Structure formats: C-alpha cells, structure tokens
Amino acid sequence: MNINDWIDSQKDAITKDLQKCIQIRSVYEDDKSGYPYGEKVQKCLQYVLNLAKGMGFSVQNWENHIGWCEYGNGPKMVAVLGHLDVVPEGEGWSIPPYEGRVTDGKIYGRGSMDDKGPTIAALYALKAIKESGLPLKHRIRILFGVNEETGSADMKFYIKNGGEIPVMGFTPDGEYPVINGEKGLITEEYTKKLTQSGNIKLLHLQGGTAHNIVPNHAMAEFTCSPILIEKALALKEEKVTVSRTGTGFKIEAAGIGAHGGTPWEGENAIGRLMLSLSHLPLTGDTAQAIQFLAEKIGMECDGKSLKIAMEDQDSGPLTFNLGIVSGDEHKIYVKINYRYPVSKSFDDCGPIVEKAFAEAGFERTSLIHKKSLYMAPDSELVQKLLKVYRQQTGQDAKPKCIGGGTYAKTIPNTLAFGPIFPGDEVREHKPDEFMEISRLIENCKIIAAAMYELAK
DSSP states (O other), X not given: OOHHHHHHHTHHHHHHHHHHHHTSOOXXXXXXSSSTTOHHHHHHHHHHHHHHHHTTOEEEEETTTEEEEEEOOSSOEEEEEEEOOOOOOOSOOSSOTTSOOEETTEEESTTTTTTXXXXXXXXXXXXXHHHHTOOOSSEEEEEEESOGGGTOHHHHHHHHTTOOOOSEEEESSEESSOEEEEOEEEEEEEEEEOOOXXXXXXXXXXXXXXXXXXXXXXXXXXXXXXXXHHHHHTOOOTTEEEEEOSSEEEEEEEOBOEETTXXXXXXXXXXXXXXXXXXXXXXXXXXXXXXXXXXXXXTOSSOTTTTOOOEETTTEEOXXXXXXXXXXXXXXXXXXXXXXXXXOOGGGTHHHHHHHHHHTTOEEEEEEEEOOEEOOTTSHHHHHHHHHHHHHHOOOOOOEEESOOOGGGTSTTEEXXXXXXXXXXXXXXXXTOEEEHHHHHHHHHHHHHHHHHHHO
C-alpha cells in the first residue's frame, strides 16, 4: 500500500492514541517517586513505548531518562526527536486540558501540538514506512524525550552516556518549511530577601506558571493601615482590579498568554502588576524590588530598558519574558527567559542582566543557557528537508530562524521541521491548545516522507 494511503486509513487510530496520550498529565514534578522527571511523565513514556512495541518495533527505555523505538538495519542511524512532557496547563481553558476532546475536526489538550501530536504522528509515520516495505540504507530511530520543557536533561543524559548520534535528523517541534536557526536561550532565577517596615507590607505575590509562557494572571496581597487601603482601592488601571481583604488589599492583573518565544503575541500580567504596584507608597526592600521590575522590565518583551535590545537579519530581535514571580513577607523570586539572535552570544546580554538584577539587590540562584543554533541554507540536511516540504505541499519555501528552542540544540546534525505551517496560529503553551485532525494527518505524511528521504 502507498504510504499516504496507509496513513489515511489510520486516521481514527492515530487520533485515539493521541487522545490517550494527552490524558496523561506529563508535567515535570519532583514527586519523590524515584523517576527522574516524575511519575506522570514516566507513565506517558511507558504508554508510547508500549504503542511502539505493539507496532513491532524494537524499543528501549534508558533508565527512565529517555526512550526510543527503531526500525531498519545498517551501521548508521537517522533520528526523529519528539517530546512527551508538557508545560503546565495554566488558566483560561474553556475545554478540559487533559481530556483530549475532539470537536469540529480539532483535538484539544495540552500537548496536542507541542509535542505529543507530532510525536504520535512520527510513530505512525515509521509504521507506514515499515508497512510499505521500502528499502532503507540507514536505521530510523524515534527518540521519545521527556524533559524538553524544563531543561532537556533527557538529551543531555543521552549524549553524556554515549547515545548514538544520528547522521541526520529532525524534531517536529518547530515550524515549516525548515528551521535552520534557533536563537540562544537563557533562563535565570533570581531571589531578593526582604526586610519589611513601614505602613504597608507584602504578604503574598504570585504570577505565571512557566518561564516560557507569557503569564495571563498575577496577584499581590498586602497588609496596611485603613487609609492606605482606601488609596489602593482608588487605583484605576486597565485590566487591574483591587479588592479589600481582612487586613489590607489584594491587587490582581490580567494578561494574555502566549509562547515565551513570541511574547509580543501576549500581554504579560506580571509586568502589568509591577507597573501598578510601583504607584503604591512602598518602602525599603519591597519598593526597590517592585520599582526595578516595573522600570527595567514592565511589559516590555525586547529587553530595551535592561539595555540588551539587539537583533540581526536572520533571526530578528532579542525577546524577553518575565515568566514567574512569587513572594511572601521574606523574599521575592522571579524566573525570566530571554532569547538572543543567532549571530550574538551569551556575553552580549547575560552579564548585563545579572549586573542589573544585582544592583537591585537580587541574587541569581539558577542559570540555564542553550547556545544559538545555525545551519547554512545550502547544507545537505536543510536542502533534503526543503525538498520534502516542497514535494508534499507544492509550495516553494526558504528556511527560517525562530525564537523557540528545540532538541536540535542538544543533538548534533538535527534541525526543527514542522509541525506548524506558514500562516497557522502558534498555539503552543496557550489555553485551549489544539491541533486540527487534518494537520495531524498531513504532518504524519510529511514526517514519513522526510524519514524516508534521510534514510533511503
């Protein structure tokens, strides 16, 4: 049977298997289960490995850090890199995030697009190649990652322990036609200790769910004198509400969620909250922290006030996201994520940011840096993937650079390829994430064609 015809015949099976995969809330948790990324993530990995085994593929679970299935023979291997972990669901869903509901030709749920849908599609693409009986020169391996959203420790484990490097490969976790460049990613955590005094004191501060999601809600609660309560209640700002509490008041700010790689598509609720709080008569450490976050970040997404705004022709401007904030009477914690252009480096922005936070009394407590990735447009891998895209879609296309970070940064000889088509809405990390069933099947066909092109 023709590969595309076989994939069409499996539409219902692909959809049902993806639904079951979405129903596992595979968010990273330090749950003391003994599994490196938590029990739910492990459950999702085992579910997909069982699927692959049922299709007749050899499977491997490497100490619960990563798994894979493989088909074919030969001394060399080409790879497809998918991930089964997801970011937290966050707020604002109109459909349950882990139901896997299908309606109006779409499958909804956290991970439907990023990256469970494309990973299940890759598994069926490999099965289609197996059913076709087409001869292969190289083995094809699908790596099932489980820590892409929180540091890619899975792929680091794979490399560190001598995992086989593909001669070529791709991850269906970006955009079409093919991503030949990815901005450098920096994720940092900062903490500032508070010694509070005066007539108004911070009790609780909270906003955001992940460093790579533009937060859509943030709140702060204060205790203060009755006169200051009335002043706070008089604040009138867009998408900001103030309410009275037993000992003071609470301020809440609303935003619009978006992927951290495209922060201009959202509105940062934490930044909006900081700008509102900066109008309050705060004192001491609390005032210093709030003023810094309001003046140097606010709702900016380009790092301009931090003096790290930069851009290049290939990948565009640096992007900045204030993803998480939390605090109490004794400290304030923030987690930020910024992405620099492919022609720049950490030294062009990292030291500047750390110095600015230090001058405001914050101490950096964590740093994760993924260098930028760039592969020339005329390289063999770029040209092969472009060829597949053009043949499958009939569209002429050129490679592009993105702000998102994928497994291509961690595994040599790989690039991001799909699943988002030009002009489609970017839905990753947003409420009501979905993937059209037609796009799921179309991706399956393109992935199968790309597998064969690299392995034949």
